[in-house]
Amino acid sequence: DTGVSQDPRHKITKRGQNVTFRCDPISEHNRLYWYRQTLGQGPEFLTYFQNEAQLEKSRLLSDRFSAERPKGSFSTLEIQRTEQGDSAMYLCASSLVTSGASYTGELFFGEGSRLTVL
Amino acid sequence: AQSVTQPDIHITVSEGASLELRCNYSYGATPYLFWYVQSPGQGLQLLLKYFSGDTLVQGIKGFEAEFKRSQSSFNLRKPSVHWSDAAEYFCAVASYRSASKIIFGSGTRLSIRP
Numbered sequence: 001d002t003g004v005s006q007d008p009r010h011k012i013t014k015r016g017q018n019v020t021f022r023c024d025p026i027s028e029h030n031r032l033y034w035y036r037q038t039l040g041q042g043p044e045f046l047t048y049f050q051n052e053a054q055l056e057k058s059r060l061l062s063d064r065f066s067a068e069r070p071k072g073s074f075s076t077l078e079i080q081r082t083e084q085g086d087s088a089m090y091l092c093a094s095s096l097v098t099s100g101a102s103y104t105g106e107l108f109f110g111e112g113s114r115l116t117v118l
Numbered sequence: 119a120q121s122v123t124q125p126d127i128h129i130t131v132s133e134g135a136s137l138e139l140r141c142n143y144s145y146g147a148t149p150y151l152f153w154y155v156q157s158p159g160q161g162l163q164l165l166l167k168y169f170s171g172d173t174l175v176q177g178i179k180g181f182e183a184e185f186k187r188s189q190s191s192f193n194l195r196k197p198s199v200h201w202s203d204a205a206e207y208f209c210a211v212a213s214y215r216s217a218s219k220i221i222f223g224s225g226t227r228l229s230i231r232p
Contacts (some may be wrong), residue, residue, distance in 0.1 A: 035222075040127075040224070045219050091161070
């Protein structure tokens with residue numbers, strides 16, 4: 001059973017460097033989400049894709065953040081010029097939504113990529 | 119905009135005791151409501167969800183939750199907790215119109231006393 005996988009699991013970087021996270025969703029899932037979670041908080045919505053189209057972005061997602069899902073399969077989240085405030089767990093989730101089907105609302109989460117900015 | 123409040127940051131219960139985790143939501147129309155669990159080193163997992171119909175919903179691992187519209191609440195319950203239930207629990211809401219975006223509460227950490 002292949003779930004959602006994220007890579008790397010942990011990234012330590014210096015302030016000002018760029019980092020990129022990759023997410024491989026469950027293969028048949030057409031929706032892919034990125035969330036950010038800081039210590040003691042719940043996941044905060046960042047953005048989501050339906051196939052390759054990015055349909056919504058949170059205001060939390062500054063210009064330094066960019067996400068792509070070029071072929072509607074895996075996705076990347078890039079953070080440019082990292083700041084210490086970017087330190088967090090970045091969570092990816094996927095789901096399957098088909099037209100005419102009942103909405104299940106279930107997101108399948110990966111284990112996350114933890115970013116530490118020094 | 120929808121929001122979720124989990125008033126209890128940390129709860130400790132004895133193994134075998136009953137559990138209730140509180141969740142209050144803010145949303146003008148009929149919400150979709152969820153409870154997710156996050157165990158250490160694991161991804162979030164859906165415990166149960168409410169969309170419509172019977173206000174008492176059953177989930178996995180023996181959990182249930184009751185939707186109370188008048189109180190804007192969706193509390194999670196379990197009659198007898200096990201040590202393996204120790205985890206972080208998140209209540210979440212999605213709007214009926216924009217079911218794509220799920221908003222999470224800040225979570226309640228559950229510890230189990232032997």
